[in-house]
Amino acid sequence: MKTIIKILLVVSIGLLAYFCIMSIITPIKFDEQKAAREKEITQRLIDIRSAELEYKIQKGVYTDNFDELIQFLKNAKKKTVVKEGSLSDKQLEAGLTEAAAARIVRKGNKSEIAANGLENFRRDTAYVSMLEAIFPTRYTAETIDKIAIVPFSENKKFVLKTNNDYVNATGIKIPLFEASTLYSDYLYDLNHQEMLNAIDLQKKLERFPGLKVGSIEEPNNNAGNWE
Numbered sequence: 184m185k186t187i188i189k190i191l192l193v194v195s196i197g198l199l200a201y202f203c204i205m206s207i208i209t210p211i212k213f214d215e216q217k218a219a220r221e222k223e224i225t226q227r228l229i230d231i232r233s234a235e236l237e238y239k240i241q242k243g244v245y246t247d248n249f250d251e252l253i254q255f256l257k258n259a260k261k262k263t264v265v266k267e268g269s270l271s272d273k274q275l276e277a278g279l280t281e282a283a284a285a286r287i288v289r290k291g292n293k294s295e296i297a298a299n300g301l302e303n304f305r306r307d308t309a310y311v312s313m314l315e316a317i318f319p320t321r322y323t324a325e326t327i328d329k330i331a332i333v334p335f336s337e338n339k340k341f342v343l344k345t346n347n348d349y350v351n352a353t354g355i356k357i358p359l360f361e362a363s364t365l366y367s368d369y370l371y372d373l374n375h376q377e378m379l380n381a382i383d384l385q386k387k388l389e390r391f392p393g394l395k396v397g398s399i400e401e402p403n404n405n406a407g408n409w410e
Contacts, residue, residue: 189212197253197281198289202290202408204370208342208376210377210380212374213373213374213378213381216370217370217373217381220301220334220335221394221409222368222370223334223335224333224334224335224369224394225394225409226332227333227334227341228341228362228364228394228395228396228405228407229396230321230322230330231330231341231343231362231396232362232396232397232407233318234252234255234256234317234330235247235252235319235360235362235397235405236405237256237259237313237317238252238255238263239337239358241259242255243357243358244345244347244398245345245347245359245360246343246345246360247343247344247345247360248343249331249340249341249343252330252331253331253343254312255313255331256313256317256318256322256327256330256372257313257324257327258312258313259313260311261310261311261312261313261317262308262309262310262314263308263309263310263311263316263364264306264307264308264309265306265307265308265309266305266306267303267304267305267306268303268304268305269304269347270284270300270304271300274299274300280291281290281306283341284299284301284304284306285304285306287299288306296396303393309385314327315350320399323351331343333364333368333369334369334384335369336364336368336369336371337372339364339368341362341363341364342362342363342364343360343361343362344360344361344362344363344399345358345359345399346350346358346359346360346381346400349399349401349402350370351402357401357402359386359397359398359400359401359402360397360399360405361395361396361397361398361399362395362396362397363391363392363393363394363395363396364386364393364394364395365392366378366381366382366392366393367392367393368393369384390408391408393409394409395407395408396408
């Protein structure tokens with residue numbers, strides 16, 4: 184009987200030690216996994232913000248339709264300035280500006296160009312693919328569709344909303360957008376209790392239980408809630 188009691192005591196001590204260790208390790212591991220996932224997700228939200236801003240520049244409003252946004256990225260053009268050469272300190276001290284130099288070069292007067300030392304100076308406006316302009320290495324026409332998908336989720340899309348009729352206190356209409364995803368979308372396969380704890384904490388703090396960029400309630404300079 185004493186032997187059995189000793190064995191049970193050892194087992195109990197071992198189990199207690201295990202649960203104590205796991206109570207420390209589990210939240211630490213969860214936080215590490217959460218941070219690693221959110222690094223990729225926040226980049227995706229930043230990309231959505233970049234795309235929406237370009238869309239608004241050309242359309243005047245934001246879109247809440249990912250298909251429309253993706254087609255815009257694939258088909259639209261972005262105006263850029265092709266730059267070759269730069270002005271020397273001597274040219275700048277003489278009062279020559281970039282704008283003035285560009286005007287001289289555009290006129291095409293070779294003697295005037297040479298007199299101002301602008302033979303290798305060029306500032307031309309060009310139109311390039313929107314996709315290549317804002318995402319030169321991250322997406323291609325074949326992969327841009329994934330901009331709508333939440334990483335580490337079960338192929339869920341970000342929730343995309345717009346409020347193009349918002350009017351501020353001075354009566355000015357300001358288009359707004361937001362893109363978001365919930366903890367439950369991308370942490371669902373991690374420790375369930377830790378995920379619930381994270382959600383509960385955000386709710387108690389009256390914060391969004393996930394990641395979000397922009398806001399359709401009020402202007403926030405299109406900031407992310409992690410920034």
